[in-house]
Amino acid sequence: MKSFKLFHNNKESIEVHYLKFNIGKNKNNDINTKLLKIWQKKKMSDKEEREIGRIQELESTNLAREEIRDLVIETKKKVERDNDLLAERINKNFQKHNIKSFDIVGAIGAGKTAILEKISEKISSKYKTLVICGDITTRVDADRIEEHNVETVQINTGRECALNAYHINQIIKNKELSEYDVIFVENVGNLICPSEFILGTDKRITVVSITEGEWVIEKHPMLFKMSDIAIINKIDLLERLGTNIDKMISDAKKFNPDIEVITTSAKTGENINKLLEIMGLAE
């Protein structure tokens, strides 16, 4: 029981234990050497920490049979590399056409669509806007947003839990990009999968709401590390819920000191103008 507690209180000890456990198990010598090196040094630089994260992620492919494990790992790496390259190309394309672009991710029901509705309402007369909505099924979100006079494209991903750069590329290569000023992507609702795939937008915005509890940011560091703006939504409910918003803000800042944190209510419209300012879309 003691060691269990230790693990949960001390991030580094989890990692060290993890490394100890995995050295030699891995057939890929390259990774092995890295693991060993990192373990022996113990004190880890940022880069190495990232690398560890990466290795741990790859290890989750261990369900693969021994013979094909290296192949699975390589393939997974390659898929992500391809996604990143494509995302880079998409972003260059957006910039060439002076398009401001945003990828909006967040938990189911946090208010991504509601915020996009409010934003669309305010900017649709000024900026030609395209909203790409990713959902498992239905066109509910796209229909809601279309009410506010912006163009939408719905992607139904079936069972995939995040959009990737390829989806976005398929859509934009059919569009005359010079016609648009702003492009939003509403990613499939959840806080886990979207962190793996960047889409080539200028900025990523992560939306959580106070109804998800004040631990929601603490529990999902990855997305906040990869986001430029964090929105804490539904603050109209604060009195009822008594959620500790200060903790949420400081958690986000702790994971990513550069992140802009803003509290909003898509219901009352509170701070939506401020959000537009941060996004560079204010009048």
Next chain:
Amino acid sequence: MKELIEKVKSSIKDIESVDKSTLRVLFHDTLKELKNHHKIDAYIGDFPTFIEPVHLGNNVRIGDDVLLGPNVYIGNNCELGDYVELSNTIVLDNVKLGNNFTLENCIIANDSKLNFDILKEKNCILKGITDIKENIEKLDF
């Protein structure tokens, strides 16, 4: 089949005046006729992704892991294999495509049966009934 369905439709139009015994016979006949169409008509496999707009005709069978759209028209009675990826493409009626096709800006002629795996084409018309890739009729446009 269609006729029977039309009959069912009109016989339950006014629910107050349904003649139950006639309906029962009709119901039975319809289900019996259905048995002659012993297969499942429309079917979509696992992990389909659709980017709108996509039109799916009647009686379309689609395999696993497909990515359809944007701008895809699939006619009636078509069958697409697994890992098929189509964008900006018109597939006319009664077409069969094998597994792992990637088509962009294409038209597939009606009644084509492309019974093989792996094909990557762009900007062309494809036509044929064949088990080998080399035998397709193809016109770039």
